[in-house]
Amino acid sequence: MKKTIKVAAAVIQNDRDMILCALRSPTMSLANLWEFPGGKLEEGENAREALVREIHEELxxxxxxxxxxxxxxxxxxxxxxxxxxxxxxxxEGEPVAKEHAELRWVPVSELVSLEWAPADIPTVNALIN
Structure with a gap:
């Protein structure tokens, strides 16, 4: 049986209805695919707590x-x-790509133009619909 990893991802929208998208770096697994920024839950954390911590660390x-x-x-x-x-x-603050190759603000209508990591595609579809 495969190990399950719990991950929280942030769908950050700005005041111009653009979504923050993060390009995975060439050194990451699923290199050069887009994702919503976030990371793994640590022991005892809920998804929201993990997300706040991960975004502070990554961005x-x-x-x-x-x-x-x-x-x-x-x-x-x-x-x-x-x-x-x-x-x-x-x-508070402005996002900076510390681990990702690039950060990009993308209109919801253009999210489908990016090549997404497979696990993120259902979220993209939910945002478009």
Whole structure:
């Protein structure tokens, strides 16, 4: 049986209805695919707590985590990812790509133009619909 990893992802929308998208770096697994920024839950954390911590670590800004958009289980070759996508807003600072190759603000209508990591696609579809 494959190991399941719980991951929280931030769907950060700005005041111009653009969504923050992050390009995975060439050194990461699923290199050069787009994702919603976030990371793994640590022992004892809930998804919102993990997301606030991960965004501060990865992007150097503070967010407020709101409602859950999607709770997806995606099976990759070696693991299962339980991706919990959460609506969020920046409350302090500007996001900076510390681990990702690029950050980009993208209109919702153009999200489909990016090549997404498979686990993120259901969230993209939920946002478009």
């Amino acid at each position: 150097g800004c503070k967010i407020e985590a709101d409602e859950i958009i999607a709770d997806i289980h995606h099976e990759y070759e070696k693991i299962v990812v339980n991706l919990i996508s959460i609506q969020a807003k920046i409350v």
